[in-house]
Amino acid sequence: MSNEPESGVGSLQRSGFVVRKERLYGRLIAACAVLTIVVTVGIILALSGRALSFWSEISPIMYFTGTSWSPVIAQDYGVLPLISGTLIVTVFSAVIALPIGLAAAIYLSEYASDKARSILKPSLEILAGVPTVIYGYMALVYVTPMIDRFLPFSAQIIPPGVPVLPEFTFVMPSLGTFNALSASVVVGIMIIPMVSSISEDALSAVPDSLRQGGYGLGSTKFDVSTRIVVPSATSGIVASYVLAISRAIGETMAVTMAMGMSPQMPYFPNVLRNLAESSQTITAAMVQIAGADSLGTGPTYEAMFALGMTLFAITLTMNVLAELVRRRFREEY
């Protein structure tokens, strides 16, 4: 700062100090941006270090093919039950959220008046903003008893007299205190806005000329919406689906609170039993380990990082996939 700034009125040259100041600010700001890369690298390093030391003790083959997860009691580190639990929640929440989200997106983009949209859109966003602990609590205390009122429920798919296995009777047993169904319901509700807002963006991006063309050929609004607009926005809709599913996979508190902590391999062929009983997701297993007392050392603690690595790999793949779908199949108008 020793040199005097040349602040002569006629001088068009900025003083050396000002130039250096500008450069410094520019660099500071660039450093902020680069920090985001550091975060990603940090995540990868933090996960891989501990995860690798876990896999050097427990063989990855056992980890990825084992059918029993019991880190504290039996020292079993098979991840398949957890993946099964995660899949159950993901599939059933997707069954709820994907059609509803897409329908909401079509309504908001094609049918709703401006006023309806200005009320409904923020209301839908609230669904994603409610803290997940509160969703978990609601699933545990309110949703489970509410659904359980209608259960058990059974219906025979194949008429009696035909000699088949008894499992082919459609049976939905009554729910346990912890069950996958209530968790799936709340996770489904919570990812609706993810589907609806991204899909709506994609639907709104379809140019009006396509709609007008459809109307010009005598199509109804129904035809235009379902045969022209939705197919034109497929890439965006698929991307929203993938992102929503990825969010459901990573969801933690709601599934921990509502679904319990008992890892299970899936029941087959009566898949509905999976919904009625407690199970455990990858994320819930991480919470359980973190909450246990034996912190800081041992394979159990490191298993948490291995699970985190698994989760990170799955969600990252899905997010990249969504981005690729969006880019590769984007319709250029």
Added chain:
Amino acid sequence: METEETTSDQLGRSTALRLQQLKGQLFEVALVAATLVGILAVLALFVQISSDAFQPETASPAWFLVYLGTLVGPTAAFTLYARRRPAVRETNAKAFAAVFGGLLLALVTYAVVDSLSPYDVFTYAFFASLPPALVLAYDRTTEDRTYTGPAIPASIIVGVAVAALLYDFVRGPIGVAAEWILYFGLVTVPAALLVWTLTASRRGRRSGALAGGIVAAGGLAVAVASIVTGANASLLVVLYSAFIVPTGYVLWRSVRTDPEGRVGVAGPFVLLGGTLLGAAVVDQFGIRSPDSFLTPNLLLQSWDGLTASNAGVYPQIVGSIIIVGFMAVLAFPVGIGAAIYLEEYAPDTGLRGRLATILEVNISNLAGVPSVVYGLLGLALFRRTLGFGTGIVVTASGTLGLLILPIVIVSTQEALRSVPDDLRQGSYGMGASRWQTLREVVLPEAIPGTLTGTILALARAIGETAPLVIIAIATTTYSPPSGLFSSGTALPLQIFAASANAKPEFRHGVVPAAAVVLLILMLLMNATAIVIRNKYGREN
């Protein structure tokens, strides 16, 4: 023959048309139902949870009638009256913001400073504000302002460093002072300065000094009066400076300068007066109120897992506020800086352009990383690499800060993108540098959008639980955090921990009440964001 055919043809076609129409209508109904089903389901669950928290069925019908008469009726009447008159509506909104915002600000300030120790906060605040004040004073005496910009942040850093170095020397003498004096310095003095500058800019220096002086003198009077009567002088001083003063300022200005909308000032008082009047009537006639679980005890006591009436979440609320507040200090400058780089500095082409693309992709991927994974990052970074203790506030704030960084960046980017390019070109055309353009033109335009996004990020952070569980933040502590490096807890963690409590008065009482508190905190933040967005939208 021919005509007959045509008629039947037409009939057939019209039936088909009607079917088509029916199909379209059914489709639309289905779409509306799908849009509403999620919203209605969550609404029903909210009704459930608040009915458990408030227990309205335990109140006598007279209770509802009293409040219908004193609170709901007048408020509805006033709202109807204000709806037709835009000036009244606007003043009403302003008065609401001043009264309830001020009240909230005062209570939060008091709770946070009280838990962090007013002596420490005062020491740091004093040393951090003195050097920049000196710099600004020097700035007024000279022509050349080249150095002022960078000198202010530098002087703040120097001030904090000096405070940390001299802490042991300074803490002693400061510790002699009575507590209210520190609150006076922390809250009343800034309030007085604010009133001074605001009044001075409108009505000249002398009225400014007078107004500031009146505010400061009022603060002293409040303190003296409360000491004489034996009340909590600190709390009253804070309430006076952060609640009465801003409310008074806004109301006084509205009444003086806005004859049309003047009536709007009454809005918040209709609400407050109705509540107080209702309470007085209920008390007078011994009407049975609901056995609500959302009591002062819940808000002011610490947790008790055995007796529901003693269970409170005060440490959790204050802990949440401190964690999220410090997180904001850590994450927002970085997030906003990154967004500025990506929007304003990064070129589109070349090596740097490619770097910017990578950054963008990376940020969108970070936004999709599950929050538990951030917990693991926090664990590895703060516990193992930096060696911080278990479950302390800094770790929690840092972890949540990393988590919301992508959200802050993306929303700030959107705000910056919406600033029209003409403004930038105009500024460059007049010879401003890039930084000057940014500071004087772009950032002021982008502030409302940025604020909206960042407040929503705060709302997200205050409900976040999973990463805090992973970094082993205590679920229950019995006092709020006493410093940034002391252990604290957060409200959602308590809800998580208490959800296992099977006693009915917890399961259908205290925990829903705590959840309602968390939801109210979030709704307040969301409402603030919406208000800012609407105000900004109207101005454009």
